[in-house]
Amino acid sequence: MADPRALVPAAIDRFTIRVRAVDPTGWDAPTPCSAWSVRDLVSHLCFEHLWAPHVLAGTPMDEVGDRYAGDLLQGDPPAAWWRAVARSRPLWTATEGHAAQVHTSFGWLPVGEYAEQMLLDLTVHEWDLARGAGLHETLDEVGVDRALAYIRSDPIMLTGAGLWGEPVPPTGPTARDELLALLGRRV
Incomplete structure (x- = not known):
């Protein structure tokens, strides 16, 4: 499989397209993340990407x-x-500057696992943003397949600290x- 870090820039680009497509009146709309509006969801991803340069180092x-x-x-x-993302995106392709182990809320992880988590977050939240903002809900198949493989291999992402909703039937x-069903999203 390809290095997950190579998939993150395109996922950032796809999320960027969705952010730009949000109607100015749609920022307070609810998302499938019950505690977050569209605005809150984008704030969450901003936080993640402001941290990314530090984490990658x-x-x-x-x-x-x-x-x-x-x-x-x-x-x-x-x-x-x-x-x-102006700070985060370029660093995902500059892999020679990445630390082998990075520090996250889960503790120290291999940088590749951090990339898997970021890809998962971007992919699922792209759908959340689309649903909340009333945009088309198609997702990139490569991103979905990679995120699904990761979530199947790492049950802590499903069960840890209220990260996702309870699984529902697909x-x-x-x-x-x-x-989406594994992460509690009702399509």
């Missing part, structure tokens, strides 16, 4: 501290997203249907 979380606490969107979710036979 092997910086421990406590050294980064709370520098990304507070209102990351500053009233302009698309601009905030662009600022976050509504169809596709990998997308299975991935």
Whole structure:
């Protein structure tokens, strides 16, 4: 299988397209993440991508501290997203600069596992954003297949600390249907 880090830039690009497509009146719409509006979902991903340069460099979380606490969107979710990924996206292809082990909320992980988690997050939240903002809900098959393989191989991602909703029965036979159902999404 390809290095998961190579798949993250395209997933960022797909999420960027969705962010740009949100109607200005749609930022407060609910998403399948019950506690998050469309705005909250984008803020979550901004946070993840502001942290990514530190994580990829092997910086421990406590050294980064709370520098990304507070209102990351500053009233302009698309601009905030662009600022976050302008720093994150180029680093995903600069693999020679990545630490072999990175520090995340799960502790120290191989950088490839961190990339799998980021790809999963981007792929599923792309669907959440599309559903919440009323956009088309098609997802990239390569991203879905990779995220599904990862979630099948790592049950902590399903059961850990309320990361995802409780699994539900899939509504169809596709990998997308299975991935979303495993993560508690009702298609």
